[in-house]
Amino acid sequence: MGKKGDKKNEKNGKKYEDFNQWYNEIVEEAGLCDKRYPVKGMNIWTPYGWKLMQNIDRETRRLVNNTGHQEVKFPLLVPQKEFEKEADHIAGFEDEVYWVTRAGRNELDIPLLLRPTSETAMYPVFDLWVRSHADLPLKIYQMVNVFRYETKQTKAFMRMREFHFFEAHTCHATEEGAETQIEEDLEIMKELSKKICMPYLALVRTDWDKFPGAEYTVGADTLMPTGRTLQMAGIHQYKTNFSEAYDITFEDEDGNHKHVHQTTYGMAERLVGAIAAIHGDDKGLVFPPEVAPIQVRIIPIIYGDEEKVLTYCENIKEKLEQNDIDAEIDDSDERPGSKFYDAEMKGIPVRLDIGSDEIEEKTATLVRRDTGDKRTVEKENILEEVRITFEDMQKAMFERAQKELEDNIEDIDELSEIDEEKIYRGGWCEEESCGKEIEDITGRDILGTPYEDEKFEGECINCGDKTRTLVYISKTH
Amino acid sequence: MGKKGDKKNEKNGKKYEDFNQWYNEIVEEAGLCDKRYPVKGMNIWTPYGWKLMQNIDRETRRLVNNTGHQEVKFPLLVPQKEFEKEADHIAGFEDEVYWVTRAGRNELDIPLLLRPTSETAMYPVFDLWVRSHADLPLKIYQMVNVFRYETKQTKAFMRMREFHFFEAHTCHATEEGAETQIEEDLEIMKELSKKICMPYLALVRTDWDKFPGAEYTVGADTLMPTGRTLQMAGIHQYKTNFSEAYDITFEDEDGNHKHVHQTTYGMAERLVGAIAAIHGDDKGLVFPPEVAPIQVRIIPIIYGDEEKVLTYCENIKEKLEQNDIDAEIDDSDERPGSKFYDAEMKGIPVRLDIGSDEIEEKTATLVRRDTGDKRTVEKENILEEVRITFEDMQKAMFERAQKELEDNIEDIDELSEIDEEKIYRGGWCEEESCGKEIEDITGRDILGTPYEDEKFEGECINCGDKTRTLVYISKTH
Numbered sequence: 001m002g003k004k005g006d007k008k009n010e011k012n013g014k015k016y017e018d019f020n021q022w023y024n025e026i027v028e029e030a031g032l033c034d035k036r037y038p039v040k041g042m043n044i045w046t047p048y049g050w051k052l053m054q055n056i057d058r059e060t061r062r063l064v065n066n067t068g069h070q071e072v073k074f075p076l077l078v079p080q081k082e083f084e085k086e087a088d089h090i091a092g093f094e095d096e097v098y099w100v101t102r103a104g105r106n107e108l109d110i111p112l113l114l115r116p117t118s119e120t121a122m123y124p125v126f127d128l129w130v131r132s133h134a135d136l137p138l139k140i141y142q143m144v145n146v147f148r149y150e151t152k153q154t155k156a157f158m159r160m161r162e163f164h165f166f167e168a169h170t171c172h173a174t175e176e177g178a179e180t181q182i183e184e185d186l187e188i189m190k191e192l193s194k195k196i197c198m199p200y201l202a203l204v205r206t207d208w209d210k211f212p213g214a215e216y217t218v219g220a221d222t223l224m225p226t227g228r229t230l231q232m233a234g235i236h237q238y239k240t241n242f243s244e245a246y247d248i249t250f251e252d253e254d255g256n257h258k259h260v261h262q263t264t265y266g267m268a269e270r271l272v273g274a275i276a277a278i279h280g281d282d283k284g285l286v287f288p289p290e291v292a293p294i295q296v297r298i299i300p301i302i303y304g305d306e307e308k309v310l311t312y313c314e315n316i317k318e319k320l321e322q323n324d325i326d327a328e329i330d331d332s333d334e335r336p337g338s339k340f341y342d343a344e345m346k347g348i349p350v351r352l353d354i355g356s357d358e359i360e361e362k363t364a365t366l367v368r369r370d371t372g373d374k375r376t377v378e379k380e381n382i383l384e385e386v387r388i389t390f391e392d393m394q395k396a397m398f399e400r401a402q403k404e405l406e407d408n409i410e411d412i413d414e415l416s417e418i419d420e421e422k423i424y425r426g427g428w429c430e431e432e433s434c435g436k437e438i439e440d441i442t443g444r445d446i447l448g449t450p451y452e453d454e455k456f457e458g459e460c461i462n463c464g465d466k467t468r469t470l471v472y473i474s475k476t477h
Numbered sequence: 478m479g480k481k482g483d484k485k486n487e488k489n490g491k492k493y494e495d496f497n498q499w500y501n502e503i504v505e506e507a508g509l510c511d512k513r514y515p516v517k518g519m520n521i522w523t524p525y526g527w528k529l530m531q532n533i534d535r536e537t538r539r540l541v542n543n544t545g546h547q548e549v550k551f552p553l554l555v556p557q558k559e560f561e562k563e564a565d566h567i568a569g570f571e572d573e574v575y576w577v578t579r580a581g582r583n584e585l586d587i588p589l590l591l592r593p594t595s596e597t598a599m600y601p602v603f604d605l606w607v608r609s610h611a612d613l614p615l616k617i618y619q620m621v622n623v624f625r626y627e628t629k630q631t632k633a634f635m636r637m638r639e640f641h642f643f644e645a646h647t648c649h650a651t652e653e654g655a656e657t658q659i660e661e662d663l664e665i666m667k668e669l670s671k672k673i674c675m676p677y678l679a680l681v682r683t684d685w686d687k688f689p690g691a692e693y694t695v696g697a698d699t700l701m702p703t704g705r706t707l708q709m710a711g712i713h714q715y716k717t718n719f720s721e722a723y724d725i726t727f728e729d730e731d732g733n734h735k736h737v738h739q740t741t742y743g744m745a746e747r748l749v750g751a752i753a754a755i756h757g758d759d760k761g762l763v764f765p766p767e768v769a770p771i772q773v774r775i776i777p778i779i780y781g782d783e784e785k786v787l788t789y790c791e792n793i794k795e796k797l798e799q800n801d802i803d804a805e806i807d808d809s810d811e812r813p814g815s816k817f818y819d820a821e822m823k824g825i826p827v828r829l830d831i832g833s834d835e836i837e838e839k840t841a842t843l844v845r846r847d848t849g850d851k852r853t854v855e856k857e858n859i860l861e862e863v864r865i866t867f868e869d870m871q872k873a874m875f876e877r878a879q880k881e882l883e884d885n886i887e888d889i890d891e892l893s894e895i896d897e898e899k900i901y902r903g904g905w906c907e908e909e910s911c912g913k914e915i916e917d918i919t920g921r922d923i924l925g926t927p928y929e930d931e932k933f934e935g936e937c938i939n940c941g942d943k944t945r946t947l948v949y950i951s952k953t954h
Binding site for chain 2: 034036037038039042043044045046047050051054070071072073074075076077078079082094095096097098099100101102103104105111112114121124125128140144145147149151162164
């Protein structure tokens, strides 16, 4: 798709020197979105970006379907009175919701809000779906557009007023059932993180930072190139907080009516932003092969017999496509240099250059996007070679990001050691007042305590009290 | 998913005797939707129904991707001033749009409307995407939720206030380019109609019934069991009506700036309703195999060795799934009769009954949903047998619906012949006043004139003037 203002021949700003500029430019230049829609905080998903999101959704679907979740789709609009049933939830969202007050020429009797998340849309009918213990667990999910009236600066994929959202909602007979679900969710997150090459920390949020209405929240935080963290997903234990407000009950084996225990698992289009930010480099984006919108681009380098070169390329493309690899040929009139530039900028994992030498020797020159490594591969082995490269890239990209995350975690004993943009880890006495003091003094957030116990014995970095609780601290996006 | 109020053992009302009751009950009983959401005209897509819609979307995607369309996603909310640019379009939709006027605690400066369709969301940026003739044709589509404040009685999938919508939008350098697009769209419609076994008439709407803002509209009308028609899709020639309003121009080869010619192609979740209505019978739904949410259900009939029967069933299931057939085993505790009832009610195309005889003889009893035919098939041929049955069903279901459509078209010479609930075909003088008189007198709509010329010479059924124009007339859903 053509776009006015393409800057084909300008270098991107350096990713680490000015991340914001680099990021803001590359997401549009590579065609992930168009930010010129005339409503603030609402962008257009252009084909390349939407394909990436669909590929991430495909992997998410596969994982949640395999764990017995079923996909549904609830209405977008929620009546005011349903929204107002769970006090903490309202308090958390009331400043952020959009209200529909008119339809046609009529004022609506009851204002309807645009879902910021779907608890208040779903839970009024959950009691109709759950009758007895035999109906439990109930495990559903949807992938929908949600709306939050952000007052902070918006940013493509990271903080938008309309965004694409995955949300799983479950009901269980017991708290243990819900706890098991949270472990399953973290397992799903772990599998997905391999697909998108995105390491993260699973951290239990502080009480003052948990999801509105939740008993506790586990955040999955990844490290951005700025040294700040970004929440990729939130997994929430609700206990019976919502089921009491919405009266969602079941009959247990002894005939007693009890409130269900609930959990949710949410992820948003942020994953797209995080992939762009974490794997990109000064040449452009770098996509993990397993979710890349285009996996292979074939570049015909045409000097002599054009038809012969194109036939050779077509041949390779067909072979790859028959094996479910998304491949395309760049048969534009651009010069090879521009084609290389474009494939790099768009983050296509593998490039196959085809010139007269390659045709004569029945080979292709395979260029790997993350390392830039080139090698000659036999045409008859092309499928195998591409697959091996994909596997290597998936592994290498994850490990590189993992190392960057680990290298940016610093253990500290005292608050005064906090002076950089990175993640700090130290003891905390668990007192809310002390925790908030840590946040005030450092200008950073306590991300939370590790979901999986990290053995610790030491002192609170602020008050010095003895503690076995470790917290992670950073600035956040 | 359990649901209060299931009526497992009640017979459905007869489809032809009381279509509305039959339809309203079966869509919920089969699990296509839940109508108990607390906002009028907005239903919940339950897993089975949503899977059907996703399968239809998959087929649609395949067809439009193959014709060079690219998928995008535009924001839902449209600023008032963008909505107000094309006069006919506003007039057609202003009574039907929902308005967001508040966000958080603020009144919005500019009210935002929920898209009833996306012309007014897309066209403000189309001029940024189209610079020169080299950017044309532009062919994009999206699958999204849209909103229309219906004042008529709402009906699941047929007439909803929020509904799932496919919309393709194209820009062309010339009117001929746009005309070719409309032919391509009708070709896509034809291919899709084979997948969903849904014959239709392609009719050019009257001027007073075309899409608001269109130069002309081709409707695809199918016949419902009531004898009334239902519009399944609309294909619209806009000429430069919108491009002039939104100033979408391109530079042609001679350096002249011209307005683009545009078309759109829209289809909604109505397809789900139409499939349910047209193919269903008094036992429940009947789904075309190529879009069925579950294609095969295997019924273990367990008397003796339970594990042996289940292993045998698992074996068949794996074989089918490895070949991309959606199969499941009904391993519930219900009796075989209830399992048969459930599979029939849900419209699962093929049932495989497995009892001790089948295991001994290494066979399965294959039951075909549309005809109820049973036959014994060899286990080792099961994949082939299922595939053949699918093919036969696709063909038979289309042909049966096609015959029903044709049998319900009656040629008439005079208005007075119109007295039943069916489709009438006769001459029309093409005068708007005469056409509206036909509609008033008969209490029916003129659906339009055939898109593909049907040779005709005769008189107008109302005024008696000589004419070569044929129109189709019916009551509509």
